[in-house]
Amino acid sequence: MAHRATEAQADRGIGRLRRVQVARLPALLSDPWVLSVLMGAVVLVALLTPTAYLVVWSVTGTDIVGILDGGTLHWYATVLSSIDWWNAVLYSLLIAGCASALSLIIVTSVIYQSRQQGPLVQTLGTLAVVGPLLVPLLAYGLALRLTAGRVVPWEWALLLLGHTAIIMPVQYFVMEAGSELVHQHALENARMLGGRFWEIVFRVWLPQMTWPLSCAAAIGLLISFDEIVIATCVIDSSTVTVPKKLFDNIYAGSNPAPAVIAVLVTALSLGILSVLLLIRRRVHD
Amino acid sequence: MQWHRGMPLAPLLAVVAVFWLPVAAWLIKYGGWPSSLMHYAPARVFVNNFVFASLATCASMVIAFPLALSGWHLSRRSRTATAVLTGLVAWPLVVGLLARNYSWIALLQLAEGPAGYAGVQTGLIALVMPGLYTKTAVLVVLTYVFVPIAYICLLQGLMWIPAVQIESATLLGAGKWQLLRRILLPLSTRSAGLAALLIFFSAAGYFVTPAMIGGGKYDMLGNIVLSYVGLGDFRAASAVSVGLLIALVPLYFVAAWLIVLLRRRLIGG
Numbered sequence: 001m002a003h004r005a006t007e008a009q010a011d012r013g014i015g016r017l018r019r020v021q022v023a024r025l026p027a028l029l030s031d032p033w034v035l036s037v038l039m040g041a042v043v044l045v046a047l048l049t050p051t052a053y054l055v056v057w058s059v060t061g062t063d064i065v066g067i068l069d070g071g072t073l074h075w076y077a078t079v080l081s082s083i084d085w086w087n088a089v090l091y092s093l094l095i096a097g098c099a100s101a102l103s104l105i106i107v108t109s110v111i112y113q114s115r116q117q118g119p120l121v122q123t124l125g126t127l128a129v130v131g132p133l134l135v136p137l138l139a140y141g142l143a144l145r146l147t148a149g150r151v152v153p154w155e156w157a158l159l160l161l162g163h164t165a166i167i168m169p170v171q172y173f174v175m176e177a178g179s180e181l182v183h184q185h186a187l188e189n190a191r192m193l194g195g196r197f198w199e200i201v202f203r204v205w206l207p208q209m210t211w212p213l214s215c216a217a218a219i220g221l222l223i224s225f226d227e228i229v230i231a232t233c234v235i236d237s238s239t240v241t242v243p244k245k246l247f248d249n250i251y252a253g254s255n256p257a258p259a260v261i262a263v264l265v266t267a268l269s270l271g272i273l274s275v276l277l278l279i280r281r282r283v284h285d
Numbered sequence: 286m287q288w289h290r291g292m293p294l295a296p297l298l299a300v301v302a303v304f305w306l307p308v309a310a311w312l313i314k315y316g317g318w319p320s321s322l323m324h325y326a327p328a329r330v331f332v333n334n335f336v337f338a339s340l341a342t343c344a345s346m347v348i349a350f351p352l353a354l355s356g357w358h359l360s361r362r363s364r365t366a367t368a369v370l371t372g373l374v375a376w377p378l379v380v381g382l383l384a385r386n387y388s389w390i391a392l393l394q395l396a397e398g399p400a401g402y403a404g405v406q407t408g409l410i411a412l413v414m415p416g417l418y419t420k421t422a423v424l425v426v427l428t429y430v431f432v433p434i435a436y437i438c439l440l441q442g443l444m445w446i447p448a449v450q451i452e453s454a455t456l457l458g459a460g461k462w463q464l465l466r467r468i469l470l471p472l473s474t475r476s477a478g479l480a481a482l483l484i485f486f487s488a489a490g491y492f493v494t495p496a497m498i499g500g501g502k503y504d505m506l507g508n509i510v511l512s513y514v515g516l517g518d519f520r521a522a523s524a525v526s527v528g529l530l531i532a533l534v535p536l537y538f539v540a541a542w543l544i545v546l547l548r549r550r551l552i553g554g
Contacts, residue, residue, distance in 0.1 A: 032461050033358045040355035043348055044373060047432060050388040051380045057391050106303070109296035123545055128300045130544055133483055134537050135308060136490030138510050139526040143311030146519055165304040226381045228493060233514060246383040250497050259391075262384030269379040 054259045061256030075256045084245070085261075092225050092241040095156065099163035100171075100220030104213065106164070107171045111179060112205060126172075133169045140165065141233030155235055162230035167223050171216040178212020214279045218272045225265070312530075315523035331532060334506045338488035341427040342481050348428065349435035350477075354469070356436070357443040367440075374436050382430065386497040389426045393417040393498075418500035426498045427491065431484045438483070442476020443469060479543045482536055490529060 059071050079085050107129060114125040132140065144162050152158060182205060190204045206213070228243040235244055246258050352374060360367040377385055394417055416422060446469065454468050492507030501508070506529050513522035 032465050033355070036351040036354040036358060039351035040370075043352045043432070044370075047374060047377055047429070050385055050392055050429070051377050053392055054380065054384060054388045057388065061391070106296050106299045110300065113296060125297060126544060127541055128297055128305070132304050134486055134533075134540055136486065136507075136526065136529055136533070138490045138492065138507050139311075139530055140304070140308060142510070142514070142519065142523055142526055143307040146523065147310035147314065148307040161303050161307075168300065168304075222379060226383075228383060232511065243381070243383050246387070247493070247496075258384050258387040262380050262388075265381055265384070266379060 051262075054262045057256050058259035058263050061259060075260045078255075079257050079260045079264075085242075085257075088240055088242045088245045091239060092243075095159050095163060095241065096221045096224035099160055099167055099224045100217050102160070103164045103167040103171055103220055104217055107168055107175055107216070108206075108209075108213070111172070111175050112201065115179075129172045130169045132165045137166065137229040138233070141230045144230065145233050149234075155237060155239070158234045159230060159241070162234060163224040163227055166227065166230065167220040170223060171220050174216040174219060175209070175212050178209060178215070181212065182208045211280055211283050214276055218276055221272070222269060311523065312527065315520065315527060330504070330506065330509065331528065334489060334529075335532070337424065337427075337505060338485050338491075340424060341431060341488045342485045344424070344428040345431040345435040345484055346439070346477065346481055349432045349439055352432075352436050353439035353443055354465075356440045357469075360444065361448075371437070371440065374433050377429075378433050382493060383497075385430065386426060386494055389422075389429070389498060390417060393422055417498065418502055420499070423495050423499045426494050427488060430494060431488065434484060434487075435480050438476055438480030439473065442473035442480075445476070446472045475543055475546060479540065482540045482543070485536070486533065486540075489533065490526075 058075060059073065061075065110125050110129055114122045117125075141162065144158050148161060149158055152161070186204055186208070187200060190200045195204070226243055227241075228247055231241050231244040232247065235241070240248070242261060246261065249257075352370075356367050356370050356374075359370060450468060450472075451464065454464055459467070490507045490510075491505060492511050495505045495508050496511070504512075506525060510522045510525050510529075513519070513525065
């Protein structure tokens with residue numbers, strides 16, 4: 001009898017526990033943070049599925065889009081052994097590297113110089129640099145081709161100008177956010193101690209901006225490498241960038257070459273990220 | 286000679302030379318009121334374009350907000366977790382726009398299955414996935430393209446909210462929903478507004494996704510401009526582009542005002 005009474009009590013206890021757990025469920029779902037995390041998880045899965053599918057498609061795809069086959073590195077071999085793809089990749093990397101560097105020089109100069117000016121000049125500088133975000137890229141691409149193209153007749157120069165213009169706003173935001181890392185008193189002390197303009201820039205300000213500079217350079221490189229609008233407006237010759245080559249082939253059938261390119265670009269980005277983390281560790285040390 | 290004192294002008298001149306000068310010269314040459322604009326692109330094309338861009342903008346912001354909110358909530362416990370989440374969300378941006386559109390072509394074809402090649406959709410997946418070369422597919426992929434950008438802008442806006450305001454509200458007895466409704470949402474409105482405008486400006490002139498996912502059946506203004514460029518009719522392409530610019534002018538002032546306000550908040554200048 002005592003044993004059965006104990007069992008009955010235990011059953012009631014378990015039942016209460018289950019009721020509490022079930023009752024807690026609606027309370028959890030009414031918590032905005034829990035809801036946001038759940039919804040965010042669903043969105044994240046939806047965001048990553050297509051990019052994950054690229055890897056699958058690059059090793060199991062066939063000439064008919066959407067049909068998968070057994071694993072094969074055939075498409076990697078096709079792309080890596082193609083002179084056309086190598087030319088496109090090297091051309092894209094060259095333009096991206098030069099555009100990112102040029103944009104970084106301009107943005108760094110704007111940020112450093114405008115801090116020593118009044119609020120009006122600072123605001124005008126911000127609007128001038130950020131302006132390319134507000135103008136449809138297609139309009140700028142046309143403007144570049146029809147007007148700058150008369151002064152600068154080379155496609156690579158127009159591409160360089162165009163990519164520099166579109167990278168500037170993004171690098172500006174990254175550098176502005178990173179400028180909080182700069183110790184202003186270090187700059188003032190350097191001036192009071194008689195430091196010359198270029199000395200202060202290269203020996204005080206830039207070393208403190210190493211991390212934002214690296215991030216801005218990497219982001220600029222990736223944005224320029226993936227740019228298609230300016231390339232479509234400006235390029236007429238057979239020397240094309242990677243995005244232009246991909247876009248020109250959309251109606252020529254879709255073998256997994258774009259997936260291969262995407263996986264290779266992802267690998268390149270992982271390499272750049274590793275370098276950035278090394279730089280960050282060195283800066284903090 | 287302290288020639289570097291003239292330097293404040295040098296980087297601004299470079300910006301003007303690289304961007305503003307070509308745009309100004311183009312507007313002067315091709316931007317007289319485009320009286321023949323309606324011949325190249327009827328009014329309904331403009332309306333459809335802006336409605337489509339608005340739908341993509343709203344959908345991106347609504348979908349990105351819970352993600353940004355969870356990122357902000359995680360940052361209060363672990364910055365590393367937020368950094369990892371941001372890295373995962375931004376990963377599609379690294380992969381590339383065209384590759385992402387190609388992956389959607391492959392996914393949508395896969396969802397249709399072999400029977401899809403005969404024009405018949407089958408399977409449970411077909412219930413939730415739109416078919417390729419449909420308007421819904423273009424809207425879905427356009428939204429997918431802009432969600433990471435919306436997330437980054439919204440997260441930045443939430444992170445700029447002073448922690449002391451959150452703590453004060455909590456100490457004064459504000460519940461979680463009150464915190465969300467009366468502190469987080471109002472204080473992140475400017476960043477959200479700027480994000481929405483930036484996405485709208487991009488979407489209004491977009492042509493890549495409508496061309497690849499729409500199969501050329503659902504042209505936005507960007508596709509019309511591109512087709513004129515392909516035909517070598519730059520006057521027509523310019524007329525349509527100028528029309529697009531003129532239609533966006535009121536929003537430019539709003540965006541400029543938001544940028545200046547946000548800059549003052551960030552820099553204090």
